[in-house]
């Protein structure tokens with residue numbers, strides 16, 4: 001199983017890790033912040049270390065205080081009173097939660113549909129568990145300027161229908177989407193939901209960027225569509241919600257029929273997740289409303305996004321303006337670099353975008369992630385025209401990056 005897909009190749013996050021790049025390179029690659037979580041949350045984390053029980057194993061379902069906090073914040077968004085014993089599972093980051101769902105539900109050869117490009121971890125997480133990824137394209141638009149909204153990346157309902165077979169077990173719906181930034185519309189989710197119902201499929205709703213949806217656009221949850229609660233697991237993340245990606249605290253919300261087997265898996269994979277940071281995450285969720293934290297944070301991200309979009313507009317660089325998440329895809333097809341540039345081994349033998357991103361990191365001084373990594377090997381060439389820049393950085397850093405982009409044209 002390790003040999004399927006690219007699981008044995010060096011993962012993209014490690015190749016473009018700051019450790020491999022010059023110290024003065026501005027890191028817009030892997031999506032993590034260069035600022036700390038809010039001070040009040042850091043204080044809650046410190047306080048948690050002073051509580052004896054919070055230093056020890058939590059229940060594998062997660063600490064009760066966090067499950068209660070998740071219930072109070074997400075219950076209203078899911079239009080139901082969540083059962084903290086049966087419908088919420090705390091995991092070691094969203095990634096481990098998703099892995100547990102695959103472990104719990106996939107039989108050898110079961111097919112999992114994902115929209116391509118897809119967050120790269122889905123592929124090995126599915127194949128390690130014996131599943132078979134099936135790809136349905138998110139079609140980028142084409143126009144002369146090359147600038148468009150992530151909304152213009154479209155799915156074709158016929159292609160989705162044709163991808164479903166008697167072996168299909170699950171569809172992954174990632175909204176807001178990494179790396180495109182697309183926020184799926186209600187109509188798109190209804191179309192997916194209708195097919196899931198018709199073919200009795202599970203839906204994994206990866207909504208880790210749910211608090212980062214811009215321009216008054218609405219984030220719809222597929223779990224809220226009629227009949228969908230019973231077949232949907234919704235995935236959330238403290239890392240994204242509180243600028244704390246290294247905390248590795250995430251959660252699954254869904255019906256007992258999905259949470260119970262996923263709990264069985266997570267218990268055997270990690271037994272329980274990091275206790276003190278669960279406690280701190282609980283404190284965070286308890287205070288978001290009073291502090292209007294998500295609203296304020298969203299405004300800050302909108303400003304960060306604007307630094308890059310203004311820069312790309314001024315320079316006439318083609319890009320996808322994201323409706324959600326903190327990523328921007330830049331069309332790099334016109335970026336030129338010498339073939340004999342001293343590329344490292346890990347970059348040679350991969351797509352053109354791997355070389356372009358390496359060249360941009362070293363010569364322009366801004367790192368990014370090559371988007372072919374978000375496509376399967378057979379379709380990698382479609383992604384080769386894009387580099388993904390993460391704007392979860394302070395405004396000054398982004399302004400410096402914007403200065404450097406001038407050298408791109």
Ligand code: GLN
Nearest residue numbers: 013029030031032121178
């Ligand atoms: N979710 C983050 C990103 O897309 C990082 C993922 C990872 O490092 N595995 O940048």
